[in-house]
Amino acid sequence: xxxxxxxxxxxxxATSCSSENTEVVxxxxxxxxxxxxxxxxxxxxxxxxxxxxxxxNEMDKGQESKEFTIEADIEExxxxxxxxxxxxxxxxxTFMVRFKDHFTIPPATEIxxxxxxxxxxRWDTIPVxxxxxxxxxxxxxxxxxxxxxxxxxxxxxxxxxxxxKK
Numbered sequence: 001x002x003x004x005x006x007x008x009x010x011x012x013x014a015t016s017c018s019s020e021n022t023e024v025v026x027x028x029x030x031x032x033x034x035x036x037x038x039x040x041x042x043x044x045x046x047x048x049x050x051x052x053x054x055x056x057n058e059m060d061k062g063q064e065s066k067e068f069t070i071e072a073d074i075e076e077x078x079x080x081x082x083x084x085x086x087x088x089x090x091x092x093x094t095f096m097v098r099f100k101d102h103f104t105i106p107p108a109t110e111i112x113x114x115x116x117x118x119x120x121x122r123w124d125t126i127p128v129x130x131x132x133x134x135x136x137x138x139x140x141x142x143x144x145x146x147x148x149x150x151x152x153x154x155x156x157x158x159x160x161x162x163x164x165k166k
Contacts, residue, residue: 028119034166040103042161044069044118053090055121065122066125070157079139082107085115087157096126096134100160114165117157124156 038044049071059066075085075094082104086094097117099105127149137146 002133012015017058020131036164036166037105038161038163039105040099040118040159040161041101042118044116044161044163046071046116046163048118049116052087056089056155059121059123063123065085065120067120069116069118071114071116073109074109074115076138077105077107077109077111078134079107080137082109084134084137085109087117089155095155095157097157099162100158103105105137105164109164116163116165117159118161119157119159121155121157123153126152126156 002052035046046069046083048069050068052070052072054055055068055070058068070087072087075088078084082095083102084098085105086096088094091119100119128148131152134147
């Protein structure tokens with residue numbers, strides 16, 4: 001019976017040590033980021049994460065792509081397959097994050113879910129047909145899709161890994 005108690009104690013200790021909680025120091029206050037599922041081929045190192053604002057400040061409009069790990073909240077998810085998300089730029093506007101090699105996250109991922117994303121950012125012109133395709137994936141109405149008549153020059157991000165927060 002005593003051996004059973006030791007086994008249970010060791011099992012409890014082992015499961016508590018394998019928690020996916022990671023401490024992040026922000027302004028001298030320790031916060032615990034509870035990590036959820038990860039997707040994509042790259043394991044995201046959350047300690048390298050910067051804000052979207054910092055990434056945008058580092059990107060020059062003429063610059064080639066640059067690798068980043070960012071922390072952001074998800075504003076929209078592809079409703080058909082979960083193959084892209086929209087992230088807030090910090091000013092109420094969003095930009096699209098496409099997933100490399102078309103990996104997916106659950107389409108039912110809640111809006112506002114925090115995430116760490118690793119990948120490459122670059123400025124790009126998105127053609128009308130692709131913008132309309134994304135609008136269709138997002139479940140927009142026929143009128144909203146038809147209203148897209150101009151290409152858009154914006155920051156794009158291709159993620160090769162994402163870790164969601166719980």
